[in-house]
Amino acid sequence: MPSIRSGSEGEPPAKASGAARTPGLTARPDFWLADHIAGLRGRANLSDQQRRFMVLADKVGRSGDEEREFNALASAQRSEEEHGKPPEVNPDTPLAPVDRDDELLRSAELLVLAGLLDGRTGLPVWDRAELLGALLTLAATREDSDARATWKRVGGALLGAAGRRRSRG
Incomplete structure (x- = not known):
C-alpha cells in the first residue's frame, strides 16, 4: 500500500x-x-x-x-x-455502536412479542424486580434442558408468525 x-x-x-x-x-x-x-x-x-x-x-x-x-x-x-x-x-471485534443499538432494539422487540414489555410505552408489564428474577432463572437454565428445546420451538413459531404479519402489513 x-x-x-x-x-x-x-x-x-x-x-x-x-x-x-x-x-x-x-x-x-x-x-x-x-x-x-x-x-x-x-x-x-x-x-x-x-x-x-x-x-x-x-x-x-x-x-x-x-x-x-x-x-x-x-x-x-x-x-x-x-x-x-x-x-x-x-x-472477535466488538460491534460498532450502531450495530449494538440495533441488536438491543431486537432484544426489546422479543420482550414485546412475549408480552413482557408494553409495545407502545416500552415499559415492563411486570414489576421490574420480578421480571429480572424470572430472566435470571431463565439464564440459569442448562443448555441441554428439555424446557429450552420447547421454548425454542414455541419462540420460533411466534417469530415466524410475527415475520409473516410484518411482511403483509
Missing part, C-alpha cells in the same frame, strides 16, 4: 488549502475522501456503514474513538471501492 505521506523522508507533509484531509495525522489533501463524501451525499440508498461514515464525516470535533471509527470506515470503503469487495471482518 502506498505511503500517505508526501515528499521525501524527513520533509514535512505538503500543506493543503481547505481540501479534505486523509484521516489521521497527516496534512496531505486526500481527494479520494472528498470525492467519496460528495458521491455519498448524492446517493439516496446508503448502507448502515455508509450512513455512520457520513455522520462522522459531518461531525466537527470527533473524539478519539470516533476518529478511529471514521478512519476504519474510510479505509474499508476505499478498499471495497478499489478491490470490489468489502474487507474481511474479524468476528
Whole structure:
C-alpha cells in the first residue's frame, strides 16, 4: 500500500488549502475522501456503514474513538471501492455502536412479542424486580434442558408468525 505521506523522508507533509484531509495525522489533501463524501451525499440508498461514515464525516470535533471509527470506515470503503469487495471482518471485534443499538432494539422487540414489555410505552408489564428474577432463572437454565428445546420451538413459531404479519402489513 502506498505511503500517505508526501515528499521525501524527513520533509514535512505538503500543506493543503481547505481540501479534505486523509484521516489521521497527516496534512496531505486526500481527494479520494472528498470525492467519496460528495458521491455519498448524492446517493439516496446508503448502507448502515455508509450512513455512520457520513455522520462522522459531518461531525466537527470527533473524539478519539470516533476518529478511529471514521478512519476504519474510510479505509474499508476505499478498499471495497478499489478491490470490489468489502474487507474481511474479524468476528472477535466488538460491534460498532450502531450495530449494538440495533441488536438491543431486537432484544426489546422479543420482550414485546412475549408480552413482557408494553409495545407502545416500552415499559415492563411486570414489576421490574420480578421480571429480572424470572430472566435470571431463565439464564440459569442448562443448555441441554428439555424446557429450552420447547421454548425454542414455541419462540420460533411466534417469530415466524410475527415475520409473516410484518411482511403483509
